[in-house]
Amino acid sequence: MSADHLPDDLKDGLIAVGEAARDLKSPWWIFGGAAMALYGLTDLHVPDVDVLCAPRDARALLAALGGHVEPDPGEGLFRSAVFGRAPDQPILIEVMAGLEVRDGGDWAEAAFSSRRQVFVEDTPLFVPDIRDHIALYRLFGRPKDLARVELLERLIA
Numbered sequence: 049m050s051a052d053h054l055p056d057d058l059k060d061g062l063i064a065v066g067e068a069a070r071d072l073k074s075p076w077w078i079f080g081g082a083a084m085a086l087y088g089l090t091d092l093h094v095p096d097v098d099v100l101c102a103p104r105d106a107r108a109l110l111a112a113l114g115g116h117v118e119p120d121p122g123e124g125l126f127r128s129a130v131f132g133r134a135p136d137q138p139i140l141i142e143v144m145a146g147l148e149v150r151d152g153g154d155w156a157e158a159a160f161s162s163r164r165q166v167f168v169e170d171t172p173l174f175v176p177d178i179r180d181h182i183a184l185y186r187l188f189g190r191p192k193d194l195a196r197v198e199l200l201e202r203l204i205a
Contacts, residue, residue, distance in 0.1 A: 053090050058082060059168055061097045061139035066171035068112035069099075076101035076109070076174060077160055079184065083175040084196065086166050087203055096140040100160070106130040106145035113141055125150050125188070126158075149187055158184055178204055 054062070062082060069076055078086065080098035101109060107130060110117060115134025120127055129146025147158040162177035176184070182200050185193040 053088070054085055054168070055094070057139040058085060058094050058097070061137050061141060062086075062168045062173060063171045064113060064137050065097055065099060065109075065141060066168065066173045068109055069101075069105075072101060072105040072109060074102035074105050075163055076105060077163060078173050078175050079160070079181060081196075083181060084199065086168075086173065086175055087178060087200070089199055089203070092199075094139075096142050099141065099143045100147055100158075101143065101145055103130045103145040106132065106143045110134060110143050113137055113143075115141065115143065125190070127155065151187065156187060158187060160184070 062078065065078065077083070077100045078097060079100055080096075081092055081094040082097040084092060085094050099109065107117060110132040113134035114136050115132050117130060117132040120131040127148050128144045130144070132143050134141040134143070148155040149158050160176035160180045162180045163174050164177055166173050166175055175181075178200050182197050185197045185200070
């Protein structure tokens with residue numbers, strides 16, 4: 049895909065993730081606002097790149113990006129088996145593994161069943177299918193997530 053519409057910090061951050069993820073053993077995905085930008089949406093502010101992967105790969109990816117694992121208190125709406133940030137990249141990169149979202153009194157796995165390869169310049173990246181991403185945002189259920197559902201649904205209408 050052409051990266052012409054991506055801000056430089058986002059484009060450079062995505063390339064950094066793709067290069068650092070080349071040796072990961074399990075499937076991984078870019079999601080959130082960065083994935084929405086990769087789908088072609090241009091009228092959004094993307095403050096970070098969210099990556100979902102396996103726990104072993106999350107640690108390796110963070111190390112490759114010069115990031116660090118942070119303790120996840122498991123409180124609030126989300127928790128992760130592994131959570132970390134790589135703040136010294138062109139854009140903040142947040143890496144999650146074993147992501148769960150509170151669904152009433154229980155925890156539900158936040159995962160994708162689809163995986164689509166896209167390219168920024170020559171760097172391969174992976175995003176979920178738009179419908180899979182919509183399902184995740186519906187599970188999250190926050191007002192900002194439901195607003196994103198509306199934007200994504202326009203892409204498949």
